[in-house]
Amino acid sequence: MNTPALTYVYAVTQPTGDLAAALPALHGIGRAALRLLASAAPAGTSADGSGQLAFVAADVPERDFNETALKRHFEDLEWLEYVARAHHDVVQAVAAHAAVLPLRMATVYQDDHRARRALTAQHEAFARRLDQLRAQTEYGVKIYTKPATATATGRPPADEPAEDISPGKAYLRARKAQHHTREAVYEQAQHAARTIEAIAARHTTQRVRHAPQRGALTAGQENLLNDAYLVPDDQAEEFRAAITDAARQFPGLHIEVTGPWAPYSFATPPPEPAAAQSSPDGPPSGTQPP
Structure with missing residues (x-):
């Protein structure tokens, strides 16, 4: 007896010979075979199919991806x-x-x-956004600093006898030193962020500011900046090199460039002014890359 299945869609793309040749070797969730679900050819689509869109899709078990199951699974981190x-x-x-x-x-x-019906209904919005992202790739830029540690011990200066300082005074001195250290690091991070923005203005077309990461994702460091940039492919090497070079100016920080990623953070267009916003029937939003 066959297990009931749903159609899971990963992305919108344009069918190409290169992709068709590669697809048989790719697999989705549960090692399921991938397939392309093409939309109905819109008016103006050329004979070779250019302009046509397709969902990248695969089967998933209905028991794991129906609405009730997803609510349960979304609480299962593994x-x-x-x-x-x-x-x-x-x-x-x-x-x-x-x-x-x-x-x-x-x-x-x-x-x-x-799935095909949904793709056809949103063809214009998907095609417009895909054209805006063509030949561009997402890169992430993150600024980290380690949380304040016990670098300031509260010990008195070398010329001050240790017995002359009380435990309370030592504690207050340590807290004050930590506060000054933390302020200095934040000022450096703000300077670094301005430097990165200046570089991005020369090499990128869009930016999305994500919330700083917390917990296990930061490996014990404090994430102060977590930005995503859309970078034209012919600017990618210069962008990475410029960020890497700038990072040397800030030895107290860890500045990380991640990517290249598919444009997860830019799957929906930037917000328009309220009076000019379109209907909410555009493409589903993407997810931030790992």
């Missing part, structure tokens, strides 16, 4: 990590062979017919 990683791997693999618009993790449809 399951979430696996699905997020598998989703990311598919999007990155497709991006190596064709322009790609990542979709939100766990975007599912009842079947291929309904």
Whole structure:
């Protein structure tokens, strides 16, 4: 007896010969085979299919991806990590062979017919955004500093006898030293952020500011800046080199460039002024890369 399945879609892309050749070797969640679900050809699509869009899709078990199951799974960090990683791997693999618009993790449809219908309905919005992202790649820039540590011990200066300082005075001295150290690091981070913004103005087309990361993702460091940039492919090497060079000016910070990523942070266009905003029927938002 076959297990009931839903259609899981990973991304929007444009079918190419290169992608068609690579697809049989790629797999999705649960090692499921990937397939392209093409939209109905819109008016103006050329005979060779250019301008046509497709969902990158695969089957997933209905028992794990129906609405009730997803609510339960979203509280299971191990399951979430696996699905997020598998989703990311598919999007990155497709991006190596064709322009790609990542979709939100766990975007599912009842079947291929309904997925195609949704793709056709949003064809114009998807095509417009895909064109805006073409030949551009996402890079992340993060600024870290370690939290204040006990570098200031509260010990008296060398010329002050140790017995002349009380425990309370030592504690207050240590707290004051830590406060000054932390302020100096934050000032340096602000300077670094301004330097990065100046570099980005020369080499990037869009920026998304994500919330600083917390917990295990920071490996014991404090994340002060967590930005994503959309970088034209012909500017990528210069952008990375410029950030790496600038980082040497800030020895008290760890400045990290991540990527290249598929454009997760730019799957939806930047917000427009309130009076000019379009309907909410545009592409689903992407997810931030790991």
